[in-house]
Amino acid sequence: MARFFIGVAEHDYVQAAVAEGVCLFAGGQRAPVESLEKGDNVAYFSPHLSHGGTALNCFTAMGKVTSETPEEKSDWPDHPKFKSWVRRCSYRPSAPIALGDIEDDLSDQTRAALDTAISEISGTDFSVLAKAMTPQ
Template sequence: MTKYWIGVASADHVELGVAGGFSQLCHGKEAPLKQMKPGDWLVYYSPKQTLGGDEKRQCFTAIGRVKGAEVYPFAMSETFVPYRKDIDFFPDAKAIPLHDISTLDAWQKYRSSLRYGHFEIDKAFFLVLAEKMGLPMKYES
């Protein structure tokens, strides 16, 4: 059964993941990635432009489908080895400002979950996000 997820990361980190075809969540933790199975969907929300920066972004910035089951470590430096999972991102996704959906009842149910960095959403809310981000119907199956 397909599940739908939101991941929270700065826009610059999301851009790296989209370019590399991977997801890295919650500062590189393995557990959130293990929850996602092949065929699941992931939508990224970016509260800020850069990690630790002050510039707000407050947009849903990327959308993609989990490609494989493998969660793997990736050495970014000698002291930082986060976990990643391969994602097939939709390259033409449009960023959606949070204010465009903030009045929806569905969002009200999820907004307090942003602090967790990764959480499941229902299909109906995912479809609202997917449509606004310009995801073609062929991707929704």
């Protein structure tokens, strides 16, 4: 049965992952992506636009894991020496949504997860995010 996760990453890292069709967490560590399974759902929360940059505090992407196993990736266009562990991921069209716009609709568990690189959340909270992020 598919599970639901929130990953926390700066927006520019999320954009790179979406462009490459992968998901990664905790700076590309292997353990977080090993815990995922094909069919799991992932949403990203971006506290900033870039590392040390302007505050953003938005949910910025949603996708579904499409690969059976993690793989090591070292061919990032903007960071050719960066090695990371990733899973293939199919991203759906989505519009960023500010945390403040939906915070009251999310559980305490999900709000607390926004301080952690990756956390499993409820399907109910993931549905709240999916509805809020659906482009109009």
